Amino acid sequence: MDPGAGARTSSKGVGDDDDWFDDKLDDLGLVTALATDLNLRDTPQAIQYIRTRMFSLVPETAAGMTSTRISEVLNYRRNLPPIISIAHVQALLSSPSAVEREVAELARRGFLRRIIVPRRGAVGEFIVLSSDYEASIKKTTRLNEYTRENLLKYLASNPDVQVLGRGALKPAEIEELVHAGFLTAHHSGGVVSYDAISGTMRSYARPEDKITLTSLETISRQAAGSLGTVGGQGALRNAGGSGGGSLSVMAPTTSPATEYRLAAPGAGSFLKLVSGAIGHLVSLLGKSKFREVPESMLRERWDGGIAKVKDARHAAAKMARGESTGVLPGQTRKWRQFYGLTFDWVLQEAVGAGLVEVFETGSVGRGVRAIR
Numbered sequence: 001m002d003p004g005a006g007a008r009t010s011s012k013g014v015g016d017d018d019d020w021f022d023d024k025l026d027d028l029g030l031v032t033a034l035a036t037d038l039n040l041r042d043t044p045q046a047i048q049y050i051r052t053r054m055f056s057l058v059p060e061t062a063a064g065m066t067s068t069r070i071s072e073v074l075n076y077r078r079n080l081p082p083i084i085s086i087a088h089v090q091a092l093l094s095s096p097s098a099v100e101r102e103v104a105e106l107a108r109r110g111f112l113r114r115i116i117v118p119r120r121g122a123v124g125e126f127i128v129l130s131s132d133y134e135a136s137i138k139k140t141t142r143l144n145e146y147t148r149e150n151l152l153k154y155l156a157s158n159p160d161v162q163v164l165g166r167g168a169l170k171p172a173e174i175e176e177l178v179h180a181g182f183l184t185a186h187h188s189g190g191v192v193s194y195d196a197i198s199g200t201m202r203s204y205a206r207p208e209d210k211i212t213l214t215s216l217e218t219i220s221r222q223a224a225g226s227l228g229t230v231g232g233q234g235a236l237r238n239a240g241g242s243g244g245g246s247l248s249v250m251a252p253t254t255s256p257a258t259e260y261r262l263a264a265p266g267a268g269s270f271l272k273l274v275s276g277a278i279g280h281l282v283s284l285l286g287k288s289k290f291r292e293v294p295e296s297m298l299r300e301r302w303d304g305g306i307a308k309v310k311d312a313r314h315a316a317a318k319m320a321r322g323e324s325t326g327v328l329p330g331q332t333r334k335w336r337q338f339y340g341l342t343f344d345w346v347l348q349e350a351v352g353a354g355l356v357e358v359f360e361t362g363s364v365g366r367g368v369r370a371i372r
Helices: 043-052 067-079 086-092 096-108 130-139 145-157 171-180 207-212 216-220 267-285 295-303 312-320 343-352
Strands: 112-116 125-129 183-187 258-262 292-294 356-360 366-370
Touching: 043 086, 043 096, 043 125, 086 096, 086 125, 086 343, 096 112, 112 130, 112 258, 125 130, 130 145, 145 171, 171 183, 171 258, 267 295, 267 343, 267 356, 267 366, 292 295, 295 343, 295 366, 343 356
Parallel strands: none
Antiparallel strands: 112 125, 183 258, 292 366, 356 366
């Protein structure tokens, strides 16, 4: 390969974790849409595309996992909510603004529901098909029939609702729905600790959550000229100013209003999985000098260099001869920690979250670069 045509190889061995390139990759322009299926044109198609490509199939042979572990993996996948982030859809299609308009229209028509997890930035803005959401309400055993029917009636009458209206349901029903995971309580008048936003979440939290720590939503509702417009009493101290030390949650001078937002049971597990996977992908890019590598190399790192053997007997024969069979899938982080999340799915999620970008190199295929 010509050293000036995109990348230069170094003398490092294949087993090295460090960068294989001494120079930056050529950048011929960003890839604006990651979907490889040319028939993928709108949000409903993207939803099905994303959901069916989230996980790799469990290897039939030489998986490197016990039957118990395989059962755990399959049960974990089955229990995840059928939600996807809006940012993921925007990464697939060529026009994020068109996706946003389409999501709003589909929500008004009752085709899908929008679920927002506060202080989680782009990856906390989910959509779920209304049919899937209603099915999860109907099949749960954590709601009594009266609460179930009242919630379904309310959702049918309010197709694009995100926050439960005042007096929409009885307090006992709300409490039951919170415990079942279909509602979350959001205190709109308080100040949030920065410590509550940890790890990779800090990278794609919205500015008001990771800098001022005072909700811009709350400020916008305060009377002009009041203390509330600057975050209330103690806002400066909470932001670390005026001699303030570590940031912490301060008790508000008045009881904050509580909003009950629609939620999806298991959304916490989904967020933990996604944030961990994105963080790992970014850390793999960090192994390279310029925090960029060809997509093919990043894929190989994500997959962990798994063994490519025809069957278990072949692998056993190679081991008996003292030959290396490589790393079995079950021994890689992709399966141990991320339950077989596919590389393409995680890459799309990371692009949507604004942590990486994909570009054309013209020589070694597409490149992937960390931008935060």
